[in-house]
Amino acid sequence: MAEVRPDEVSDILRKQLAGYEKEVDVYDVGTVLQIGDGVARVYGLSNAMMSELVEFPNGIFGMVLNLEEDNVGCILFGESSEINEGDAVKRTGRVASMPVGEQMLGRVVNPLGQPIDGRGPVRTERLAPIERKALGVIQRQPVKEPLQTGIKAVDGMIPIGRGQRELIIGDRQTGKTAIALDTIINQKYTHLEQARQSRIKPVYCIYVAVGQKSSTVAQVVDKLKQEGAMEYTTIIAATASDPAPMQFIAPYSGAALGEYFRDSGRDALVVYDDLTKQAQAYRQVSLLLRRPPGREAYPGDIFYLHSRLLERASKLSDELGGGSLTALPVIETQAGDVSAYIPTNVISITDGQIYLEPGMFNSGIRPAINVGISVSRVGGNAQIKAMKKVAGRLRIELAQYRELEAFAKFGSDLDKSTLAQLRRGARLVELLKQGQFVPLPVEKQVVSLFAGTNGFLDDIPLEQIERYEREVFELMDLKHTDVLRSIAETRDIGDAVAEQLRSVLKDFTDTFKASVKA
């Protein structure tokens, strides 16, 4: 081990100190006129920029949001109790920014990029401004690659593409966060060697927690660690006890980090959980800045708050690297009211929504997705051919089933074709049920839906379908990995493969039916 001599140390220190003699620190100051409720009015700061970071005493930072004739309104990113009237406020000369880089992966940070996971500082090479204008039309290209969520109902009928914005909307406790988490966990396969060989690009994930309980965020971190998903995920948390300004900027910080990956030609996914709380935080901040309240006391630019956030999710043109940023915003509705102010705003901004119903959830259909009113405006462009083939009929069959559901009570008094439709529909609904934290790779989803839509389940009792599916997967993994691999690599089911699959399923179904009778 090398030794450091004491005179070496003093030599180094002297050199470091020598450079400081000539430096004069120049900064602009203002004085605090009024402080309270997380908002400070500052006199002076005549050169302050909009959204600039300013420094209060005791290391508290604030952001300039109101530039008025004789004062500047700032929101505080800390406790206002330590600041007094008459205190000096310094400009930092920097618009609010967030550190971005690969070093952020695996970390839990607050919206200013400061770590809150106790693992030491995050040292990145770059800072990106939190607020940034979204790209124009020419810089984009249409969404065409799938972002596999691993959830059969979603990937089959409401497929999400890389660069799309898909809203997850529903009442409280209906499984919104669960869908987002499963999607994040499912991106693990994109970082494996196999995916690279199949020319699937890795997806980096960002989970933005706005206004949630710290215990919930801790649980999320834990779960992601368990599933090995933290290696490619960053969590940005502005929990319920964080000041409203933090909660308000948290999604923008997430977008800034996502844009870093997008602009470097990679794919990223950002989950905003949830935007309802961000809207409430922004309302609080706006009212305290004395901006005129509009409908439901929200400020007039509440739409712009969400639209400029979501517009940053896009797929870039090939000239710019072909990267993408997919956004999964979450909105919580009250009593299923999707025609309330904020939900309608966000629905009109996103490229589709996944609608979760408490009724379905309580009757055991989980994920509780109402396929009828859920939509993905990107649709088939974001599906591999194989999935398109099997899921094409899925939607129609489910729609027909729902129409006939009311007649199910008549039992055997119905004609044969109606009975057949009811049987098929009920089995498909059963098939689409999926546990939490068990996202399925797309080739397995294809096999499962193939079985369902080609009638292999029609004679299986409902309660046996889960076991059927499980054993089919075991069989495929054991004896027919070539089929799975073929689907994964060619992204299609060729006629030969379809035939093979059909015969395998026929044999398996016969054996299964026998085991049921026994």
Added chain:
Amino acid sequence: MKNLRIARRYAAALMAYAEQSGNVDQTARDCALIDSVLSTSRPLRMLTVSPVVSPLKKTSVFKAIFATRINPHTMTFLELVIHKQRESHLSEIVQVFANLRDAKAGIINVDVTTAVEFTPSQENDLRLRMERFTEKKVRLRLALDPGLKGGLIVQIGDRVLDASIRRQLEILKARLVEPGPFSN
């Protein structure tokens, strides 16, 4: 310092009026006198802001104190301010007037805080340098703060030029301690 809008309007009006009648300097001296009397006399300040005393009484008090010492135009202005019930803003009005006057005359206030007492020749030297730097006439206001440990701080309006040893030590400390997210 709060709510300068009212003070600004009145001060601007007084300035326009003074320029029109060609006695800006006189008016400035009058305002300085009013400012100093108000700041040194607590009873007068209390009287000025009190809503209980009638405007008539206030006018007669102000007349008694100032009539012989200031320009008749400025006296009229005082009466107007009281008549409009804005006398509680009087000290702000005269301060803003002084600022306006400085701006018009190209005078700028420079606040310098030093760690040690400056000799008159050092003061002069500093003023000349500031005048060269700002290209305006400089009114130097000196203050003493041994806490700076050395060097000086110059504040011109909002801009602060901090050449104090204390600041250097703060920066050095920040750089030696682990860097935070804003020191990239």
